[in-house]
Amino acid sequence: MRRSRAFIPTTKEAPSDAVLASHIFLTRAGFISQVASGLYSYMPLAKKVINKIENIIHEEMAVIEAEEVELSFVAPADLWIESGRIDKFGKELLRFYDRKEKLFVLGPTHEEMMVDLVRNRIRSYKQLPINLYQIKTKFRDEVRPRYGLMRGREFIMKDGYSFHASIEDLDREFNAVENAYKKIITRLGLDFRVVEAYSGSIGGTGSKEIMVISDSGEDSLAICDSCEYGANIEIFMDMQKLDEDFDISTIKDISEVKGDNNCPNCSGKLSLTKGIEVGHIFKLGTTYSEALKAEYLDENGRTRHFIMGTYGMGVSRLVAAIIEQNHDDNGCIWTKETAPYMLNIMISNIKEESQVDLAEQLYIKFSEANVEVMLDDRKERFGFKMKDAELIGFPYTVIIGKELANGNVQIYNRKTGEKITLSTDEVYSKVLGLIKI
């Protein structure tokens, strides 16, 4: 892509109401644009990042043999009445009538829709298990949307649902999904913990949250410093109450006693931190299959309700989480798997023909090698372009400028800030080596 043709409206100043780094930089760097409270438009750079995250999810879902579907966004309210959740969800569920006065809702999650899709189509234990997922826009009319993409009303979520003939098989699938989720978040380059969580209003027998560690997270976690153990503070407090009859009413109190708390899994010490919930997996059991009368026949010919699992992952929230964990004062620092463009080729002085010529050659060469490359061919000064590149967060920028007089160019590493100088002959293979994932 030529920067001169790209739609990337960067700004020097942040909107006055942005608080989080991800909100500030994603806005300033021209990724997102707020439309109304909790509603955002994704501009080209954000769309590219989202596509990358989705591709990784698709790949890891394929590994565990989950199949992609797409359910309609608008759902008949009847299903929500049938499951009993129409009242439980309250005003977060956006409702409206069509021209025939039939009541519909905008899908905030799709348990009902998925059960409805599967019931009466899967009739035998021989057709189980099955795991279906989609990546789709969701709508929840949040009481208080905030923090940019972190808590919007409209957001993109990967939601998956599995159906089983036994608890054991659900457990197996639950573990498989947990592992897939770990792989996804690892590939995205994020520091995270899988924590014990409440099953919440959705119900069920077990649930875990995937938490990206960040000071700006909305959840408080207790994590072990020597093993993988972690728990959402709410459930952790509950366990402490049960085990030692602690009387803990506030998080402040927790932080005072934390030094005395040992990991329930190993001998390590627990410490407090904050996390961004990017995934949540539940063992649902038969809650929905009973409510919606979704049944199959077992090997004895007996009618059974599907045993279900449900697995969510916030795709648009991940975009924000990546920046929360990867930024500095100058802007975004994209990880290799998520960068909208891996490489930026910067022409320092557009009036120097030799610079332009080399840049164009490299641009073509990298493009042909399927490297996602941006060519900054704008008639701007060096400093302006560098600031812009740092704000957007290209992992690498090839600077074609002054050094060209000596037959050299530079490669700027966004994460480390270091610039290496090398000859024009070496730059191509060097960059290919650097960007290899």
Added chain:
RNA sequence: CGGGGUGUAGCUCAGUAUGGUUAGAGUACCUGGUUUGGGACCAGGGGGCCGAAGGUUCGAGUCCUUUCACCCCGACCA
């Protein structure tokens, strides 16, 4: 849903207390020139229903009433 705050140029904000020419600055944008290694400089220019509606007044960005939107704190929440 409770408490608080803010709506003036694409963005950040002055101006509103005490009503009075043609509504301002910075930045961004356009033109020309200079400049070309860290968000340049000079000159010229375009851009506003002062959130909306009603009212008071000779006169409203400014005063009054209503309303809408957005944000912050709290409660709530995959």
